Amino acid sequence: MDEVPLAQIFQRAMVLQRSGIRDDAIKAYEEFLQVAELHNVDPSLYAEVYANMGAIFAMQGKDSDTKERKHEIRQKAKASFQKAVEYRPGLGTAWVNLALLLLAEGKDNSGYDAFAVEKVLKEARSCCERALGMENEDKRSWQLANKLIGDIDVMMKQNNVQKPFQ
Incomplete structure (x- = not known):
């Protein structure tokens, strides 16, 4: 060959x-x-x-x-994005896509568990911060990361309102 x-x-x-x-x-x-x-x-x-x-x-x-197939394929997506940022931490699009994937998983899996929602939101926000903090040359992913952080912050405030005893 x-x-x-x-x-x-x-x-x-x-x-x-x-x-x-x-x-x-x-x-x-x-x-x-x-x-x-x-x-x-x-x-x-x-x-x-x-x-x-x-x-x-x-x-x-x-x-x-x-739901099982969706979870299986999302795990492949997650592993792929994680490999991408492992090998090139400044790959902003991979960080943003990882954040979006985490948010989608959280939406499907956390239900009404405020603590699980908070964990997902923090993890997704961290991915967006990484996209912003690196030498991200992709303006579109930088803008999306910025927008997502704003949206995540709003969701975190809403989630905190729903937590008992806080």
Whole structure:
């Protein structure tokens, strides 16, 4: 088999992702990761591959028909975003997407437990702070992180009102 340049694999994956062909995009990104690891490429150079995979998984989770499947796919998304920020902490889009994912999980799982809601909100806010605190060159993710912090602060105030004995 002829070796295909990483850039070509990445471009194919991006085209598939943008075309909405998610499963094939994931396969192409996985192929990219295998080749990159085989050639000992520094993961910080391709952290956005993990972020892109996380975005695909997040969309698939949103479209899932069962709660179990949604949870399973969201865990893949979460792991992908975490890998992205592990390898490139300044990847603002991954931090913001991780915050959005945490908020979606919290909405589905915490119900009326004020303490669970507070934990999720704090964790999501922390992700947004990381997006703002890093050398985030993506203006859109910076703006979204700023907006999310404002929204989270409002939710935290509302949540505190609902807590008994406080």
